[in-house]
Amino acid sequence: MEQRTLFLVLSLTLMTVGHAQRVRGVFKSMPHTPDTVHLLATIGGDLQPVAQARIHANGNFDLGKLDLEAGFYKLGINDTDHVDLILGPNERFVDLEFFGYPLQEHITVKRSAENQALWSYKTISRSHQQAMAGVRAERAATDPADTALLTALDRRAGQLDEGKARERQRIASEHPDSYFTYALTRDAALMEALPKGWYALKSAVDLSDHRLLRSNLHAKAVMAFLRSSPPEQYAATCDSLLSWTASDSMAWCAIRTQLITLFHSYGPDLLAEHLVDTYIAGPQAHYPADEHLERMVQERLRVSIGAQVPVDLELPRPLHGDTMTVGALYAAQDHLLLFFFSSTCGHCHDEMPAVRALAAEADPLELAVVGVSLDEDLVALRGTVQEERLDLPIVCDLGGWGGPVAKAFAITATPAFFVIDRTGVIRAKPFDTQEARMELQRLREGLKTR
Structure with a gap:
């Protein structure tokens, strides 16, 4: 019953009121057409299912009318092949065309200013990555004594970075009120605050902001707080992050899941145990854990220090x-x-x-x-x-x-x-x-x- 109630609450919090969006598209000239397309919502570092639609024999699909908060979403055909989309009240109609696999490299945004801006920037970023890879390869093959060529390569890398920054600024200036520009602005603020420590980070990002929560910036910000803390302060940092967001169920649950997943995977074990004891089983378990988190905790207990390994394995x-x-x-x-x-x-x-x-x-x-x-x-x-x-x-x-x-x-x-x-x-x-x-x-x- 708890899990069903939590899913209902999550589904409702994904929705906004009165501004329906329409997402449709077509798979054209594909080697084979998939059966179904899925839409997932970004919640912190996690993905949650929102909608799905059948892909017809002619390649068309239509997710129908959606009422979604502004943020990043993923449209995909399986666990690994998907594309990023920006959806929200201001983006009423999204029309897409796919013409090959992987989808990330074979997409045309026919209609949607937000997503045209997003995919224009992604194209620029991909070209920048390819050019920088060429510079790195040339640098690796260069004689260390050839300082003139190394200097020229450094200059070329700097020019590539400057060109990418100019294009990013151009796209943002053309869409000043867009979610895309908001995400770019918050990312820049986060990166500027990172070397300045805790208080600068706290001023730069609001972890209860649902716009931030619906992008990978939320998980990135949580990691920034941890990186700004010495290891012996990790427990206090985790407690602070969860304390700041305790009044917002979505943000709090996203941070709890991210922290437990992180320390469950990489340790230290004592910190993972502290998080589980306090925020899953203890007095500060403000909201029930979902099935994935419960399963992770049970797996952790099975191989925790003091546990018995399976003798017949x-x-x-x-x-x-x-x-x-x-x-x-x-x-x-x-x-x-x-x-x-x-x-x-x-x-x-x-x-x-x-x-x-x-x-x-x-x-x-x-x-x-x-x-x-x-x-x-x-x-x-x-x-x-x-x-x-x-x-x-x-x-x-x-x-x-x-x-x-x-x-x-x-x-x-x-x-x-x-x-x-x-x-x-x-x-x-x-x-x-x-x-x-x-x-x-x-x-x-x-x-x-x-």
Whole structure:
């Protein structure tokens, strides 16, 4: 009942009164025409479904009359192929044409001043990115001693940035009262305030402003407050952000979800636990959590420090040609360190020399270090193991992020580390190999004093 009520409240808050918008379009000359088009609303860092429409045999679709607050929305045909749109009371009619995939690169805005401005700027940004990529490639290939060419490349990069800024200002001046210009102005204010600290940020952005909430600027602003705080102040920063927006259910819920998702994925664990205990299960849980957040919290509790790992979980070792269980691994020594990685993760590669050294130094009666790969490609995994000289047991079910091992440990980011004792209890979830060393030393000293 709570979830249904929350969805109804959310649906109503997406609506405004008396100014219906119409969104329609056509898929022309497509290799194949999809069946359905979906409209999603941006709520902080999250997306919520708003409407959908059938795509007819002739490629036409019509989402009908919508009453939506001004903001950024996404129109798409699946989870990955979608385009940004600006919708709101001032944009009464939006007419689109798609002529290929991905949709982002094959769209024409036939009617809608807001979205013509938006996609004009996106085209300029794409050209700027391509030109800057060319400059970076040329700089990488330039002899460091060729200072004249390096200076010329720096000048060219500066000219490209200035050109993009001029075009952005031109588009904004042509649409001074648009949501697009509002978003550009708020983004500029946020970036100007960022190096000045907390009070400047608080003056620059209103986290309860629903116009801000309906763009990625809201999530960006939350991250700006965290970046302006030292790590030991993160908890106080989170509490302040939630306190400021407690009277606005939409803003408060968006910030709570963003913060719990962030610290659930990247740690520190104590901060994630503080947020869950206080704002999900505790006295300051002003609004019920949605299904996604509840599921994330349950996954977190399942692999929190002090939890028992699944003893019978099978761990395939394709490079060794056998399969082990978690129970067999952790029971053989005092502690087991699991190192979750993937071949495409740059930070994982950064950790591998330290992981390799820790494994080489370990007393086999005290510690085993096991790599857990999230690769889906055995060739890529074998290449990484050889390149990084990972002389340690490697587990991989070739299921990637959706595989049973990743799911069993609720992995949402790599690298990830788990320290498990010989009874199968999670004793630590260190941030990196250096912290793993410290935790293992602490645990060893604890064993000696027993």
